[in-house]
Amino acid sequence: MLLTGKEKLERMRDGRIVYLGAERIDDVTTHPAFRNAAHTVAELYDFKSDPARRAELAFEEDGEWFSLYWKQCRTREELALRMLALRKLADVTFGMFGRSPDHVAGMVTGLSMKPSVLDALHPGFGDNLTRFYKHARKNDLYLCFATSPPSGVRSTELFPGQQRDDPCLRVVAEDDQGVTLSGMKMLATGAVFADEVWIGNLTPIDEKHKAESITCALPFNTKGVSLWSRRAYESTVQHELDYPLSYRLDEGDCMLVCDSVKVPWERVFLHNDGVWSRRMYIETPANCYANSQSNIRFWAKMSLIAGLASKICEANGIDKIPAVRELLGRLAALEATIGGMVHGQIEGWEAWPEGYATPNRRFMYASLNWCQEHHTEIIDILRTLLGGLPMQMPASIDIFKDPELKSRFQRWWGTANLEALPRMKLYKLAWDLVGSEFAGRHQLYEKFYAGNSIVVRNQSDREAPWKEFHGTVERLLNRVKAPEFK
Numbered sequence: 417m418l419l420t421g422k423e424k425l426e427r428m429r430d431g432r433i434v435y436l437g438a439e440r441i442d443d444v445t446t447h448p449a450f451r452n453a454a455h456t457v458a459e460l461y462d463f464k465s466d467p468a469r470r471a472e473l474a475f476e477e478d479g480e481w482f483s484l485y486w487k488q489c490r491t492r493e494e495l496a497l498r499m500l501a502l503r504k505l506a507d508v509t510f511g512m513f514g515r516s517p518d519h520v521a522g523m524v525t526g527l528s529m530k531p532s533v534l535d536a537l538h539p540g541f542g543d544n545l546t547r548f549y550k551h552a553r554k555n556d557l558y559l560c561f562a563t564s565p566p567s568g569v570r571s572t573e574l575f576p577g578q579q580r581d582d583p584c585l586r587v588v589a590e591d592d593q594g595v596t597l598s599g600m601k602m603l604a605t606g607a608v609f610a611d612e613v614w615i616g617n618l619t620p621i622d623e624k625h626k627a628e629s630i631t632c633a634l635p636f637n638t639k640g641v642s643l644w645s646r647r648a649y650e651s652t653v654q655h656e657l658d659y660p661l662s663y664r665l666d667e668g669d670c671m672l673v674c675d676s677v678k679v680p681w682e683r684v685f686l687h688n689d690g691v692w693s694r695r696m697y698i699e700t701p702a703n704c705y706a707n708s709q710s711n712i713r714f715w716a717k718m719s720l721i722a723g724l725a726s727k728i729c730e731a732n733g734i735d736k737i738p739a740v741r742e743l744l745g746r747l748a749a750l751e752a753t754i755g756g757m758v759h760g761q762i763e764g765w766e767a768w769p770e771g772y773a774t775p776n777r778r779f780m781y782a783s784l785n786w787c788q789e790h791h792t793e794i795i796d797i798l799r800t801l802l803g804g805l806p807m808q809m810p811a812s813i814d815i816f817k818d819p820e821l822k823s824r825f826q827r828w829w830g831t832a833n834l835e836a837l838p839r840m841k842l843y844k845l846a847w848d849l850v851g852s853e854f855a856g857r858h859q860l861y862e863k864f865y866a867g868n869s870i871v872v873r874n875q876s877d878r879e880a881p882w883k884e885f886h887g888t889v890e891r892l893l894n895r896v897k898a899p900e901f902k
């Protein structure tokens with residue numbers, strides 16, 4: 417099925433428990449901290465369920481339509497179509513929603529292409545996964561995930577005499593019906609608006625702590641589940657013009673808190689296996705399908721950053737200066753680089769696992785590393801081009817309420833290139849991308865969403881054909897003859 421925005425909003429009113437500080441939010445679709453982002457999610461659903469876009473954003477199987485991101489691709493052409501669909505979806509949020517519904521859907525789709533990995537560990541868990549995949553795509557579920565133990569409290573080694581109610585999420589009991597979970601997991605981005613959460617592990621888990629390896633999925637209104645949100649950036653924005661990104665594009669980040677939560681066995685995909693709780697994502701296309709979405713989303717964001725930089729230089733009247741053009745050229749090159757890397761993953765596709773097609777894994781991991789390495793630098797180029805201009809803008813567009821202030825602003829803040837109001841709009845947007853709290857969160861997101869740099873580079877290290885590289889060196893060394901000294 418292809419859910420509409422209205423139906424998606426209805427699903428967000430499922431009785432889930434969301435805390436914003438001490439306040440418990442009953443309806444995220446109407447609360448001033450979340451309602452605009454909730455409607456952005458609805459806009460995404462309307463966009464992709466539009467019958468006019470079916471050919472590019474959906475696929476048909478056995479007479480039913482599904483979102484294209486659930487497609488288990490079998491050919492290069494299918495991968496290319498899927499990639500273009502993901503780009504169109506990323507454009508709806510200007511690349512600002514990292515965990516849009518296509519991210520975790522990609523991960524589950526990748527897993528569903530090789531469920532034997534799970535069945536080999538525990539007979540029946542692969543079938544659970546296949547059923548969950550079919551359920552999720554049939555109901556057009558928005559899935560998010562929480563896959564890291566909470567930072568700073570990961571060690572369960574206790575000092576003598578120390579008592580600790582350890583907060584790392586784990587299985588605390590199991591019976592015929594399923595498992596019981598207690599503890600916390602970070603960091604469920606998009607959880608406030610999603611339908612279900614995937615609980616798993618993308619960081620290694622010591623066998624000593626294998627009860628933490630539990631991998632399962634559950635709806636947010638499951639008894640004992642609550643979401644503890646960080647500050648919601650739209651909550652204090654009065655006028656969209658003042659903070660255009662914070663206002664409707666804050667996807668939200670929550671700690672997932674589970675207090676004696678019961679999960680039925682049919683929703684369990686892995687249990688008591690620290691090594692495979694992470695390895696399952698790389699022995700299947702899960703990691704690749706999920707993270708190629710991240711690369712495509714970054715590409716969409718680059719289009720906004722490059723365009724904004726250029727418009728700012730035009731507005732400042734500095735766009736013809738050679739040194740400025742050099743910086744703009746650099747941004748354009750960086751935008752084209754990520755575009756090329758996304759296309760390269762498709763051109764270098766892999767016929768893996770048997771019968772399926774996957775974007776090139778090495779190229780995908782390299783892109784992930786590239787995005788992590790370059791985002792801060794890219795934002796800094798934009799900041800450099802901005803100068804102190806955002807600081808010259810009044811605190812709020814509410815100056816327009818006062819005719820005298822409005823008149824002076826319009827007369828004095830306009831330039832030969834741009835009138836005062838569109839100038840203010842432009843610089844407010846720029847500030848939300850380089851300097852606001854929303855911008856700061858994005859800096860952190862782009863650095864850590866796929867794990868710290870050790871985790872991200874480890875993927876490239878693992879997949880690298882070191883033997884082939886060594887062969888290249890040896891081929892050269894073999895030509896080098898040691899001189900024969902007499």
Ligand SMILES: Cc1cc2nc3c(=O)[nH]c(=O)nc-3n(C[C@H](O)[C@H](O)[C@H](O)COP(=O)(O)OP(=O)(O)OC[C@H]3O[C@@H](n4cnc5c(N)ncnc54)[C@H](O)[C@@H]3O)c2cc1C
Nearest residue numbers: 561562563564567602603604605860861864865867868869
């Ligand atoms: C905005 C945001 C959104 C996120 N969304 C999600 C989400 O939707 N789902 C999800 O599951 N997770 C999400 N994450 C969490 C993300 O998975 C973690 O932040 C990530 O795994 C990094 O873990 P950490 O924050 O504990 O940092 P750490 O791994 O503790 O790293 C912090 C610093 O310590 C350094 N460090 C750590 N270990 C070592 C070591 N052994 N040697 C040397 N240096 C080391 C790192 O390099 C880094 O500089 C999100 C994170 C952010 C910031």
